[in-house]
Amino acid sequence: MRLLNLIKIAFKAIVLNKMRTLLTMLGIIIGVASVIAMLAIGEGSKESIRSTISNMGSNMITIQPGADDRGPARGSGGDVQTLTLQNYEVIKAQADLLSYVTPVVNGGGQVINGSNNWPSTIYGVNPDYLEIKVVGLQSGSMFTNVDVQSASKVVVIGQTVVDNVFSDGQEPVGQMIRFNNIPFKVIGVLEEKGENTFGQDQDDVVIAPYTTVQKRILAIDYLNQVIASAISEDDAADAVTQVTEILRTEHKLLDAEEDDFSVRSMEELISTFSSTSEMLTVLLVAVASISLLIGGIGIMNIMYVSVKERTKEIGLRMAVGGKGSDILMQFLIEAILISITGGLLGVILGLGATVFIENFLNWPTSVALYSIVISFAVCAITGIFFGWYPARKASALDPITALRYE
């Protein structure tokens, strides 16, 4: 009954002071919303990088010719001819921490089907490729080791290639296409993977047996890459060491000599990229904390000033019989109502802003529950505390002192 009255009093006071209420709420709303939106951007980019990388195969290991620190200025890794088929075979035979291994040779060219023409990249690999890249087929089948041995002219193509060289509704599997004027039979179509975080279209590929690509398209006998997958993500680091040792022995390198190849696990790639996005998140958290702090100070100010302003009102309420605890309770209820309403509106605005950023700016976002909880809690607690604290001081005054306050 008494509490109900106090809630009524607090509610009336809030409605009476619309401007003050609005200003206080605005501080809370903006504080909460900006924190939620900023952290959603940070989390979103982190997640998108993570998912791109794990889509690429999280236990994948990449072996490239040329030392790790060789920049593009000395020619890209692909031009260095230190990685051979022989190396691949030794790795395949000796590295027991790898479950799949494939050589990779690749080159650009034109895919032609009738009058349709599309520039793409052909990758010469063995059937392990699908396992390593964690990609399936939407139709047809993968070529086999028999195709590799006989250097068959068969290809598996990505959806982008299908879209660009086949007319709508035409079934690609079983059709003949030409790559750089060499005829190939399409035997399968890869599952769609879309773009990765780095903007690469993962569906713009033509996959053929490496023997066929080496002999008929590129006319080379070395390899551009060897890719493999470790038997598990946990074994990836050991697998890198194992492959490095095998290759050093194969390349007859002395202890003092540096590697003339590089072996990298996805793990390393992940840590490189996630440290970048980690930095972004730290930055956003810093900005968000500052806006939360400023919001908090704003709430503090308005609450403090409004209680001071209302000291006379507090005096009157005490003069007509309001107890110190009644006054305190009223201000506490006011602060709670304002802070919680503001906090909720802030959450709604923050989520709205996130949806906007995702859909209109096309930035990946992911709303973290903790950001809602923390920002809401910080703003609500600041609001409630700074509504309560000056009210407590005012309610401890003698009624006459409060009434006389100017």
Next chain:
Amino acid sequence: MSKDIIKIEDLKRQFTMGTETVHALKGISFNIKEGEFVTIMGSSGSGKSTMLNILGCLDQPTSGEYEIDGVSVKALSRNELATIRNEKIGFIFQSYNLLARTSAIENVELPLLYNSKVSTEERRERAIKALEMVGLGDRLHHTPSQLSGGQQQRVAIARSLVNNPVMILADEATGNLDTRTSYEIMSLFQELNQKGITITFVTHEPDIATFSSRTIVLKDGSIMQDYKNHKVQSAAEQLAKLPKQDD
């Protein structure tokens, strides 16, 4: 014999401001009986407001005894004092002290909101009755800014009446009003007094004192005079004698 509503004995109040001590009340004693209409007179700074604030339990004496309706105030806690203010006293200020942007009826309801014995319906009813009693039955939903000074003071009087207090304390309640409105307010006080409500009224205007049954004159924190008024004037009659306003 009617009982004493107020009993004070050697009441002192001093204010310390830095190194200086102001003796606002220097040992005051008097009783006020139920049904009396007392004016406290005195020049500015004589201690009238200090006196009345203590009587209204808004302030505490430095020393001395104060009993209200048989209860010794000295021993009471802050909460108990609030209850006394709520249930036994109606206080009226010179500057009305109404809640801004709040309707007359809600202003009058305010003391009852702090009295959990009164239900919502009863609160509304009593507020309307109090406003009707002060002649504002047709202004229930006006806010202070929509009311004249005299009307605002009537709202304040209604607010002081609504809890059925044992006494009403008014500090220069007519101080901000013109003569005509002052007399109207005084006539209202006389009516209330006739209904049995004890009234203590602070003023520095001698003509206002002629409407009361007893006058206590303060000077520099001490009682100068305390006399019964045997020829109480009727404020309503005086009002009728005032020259007609040409508005």
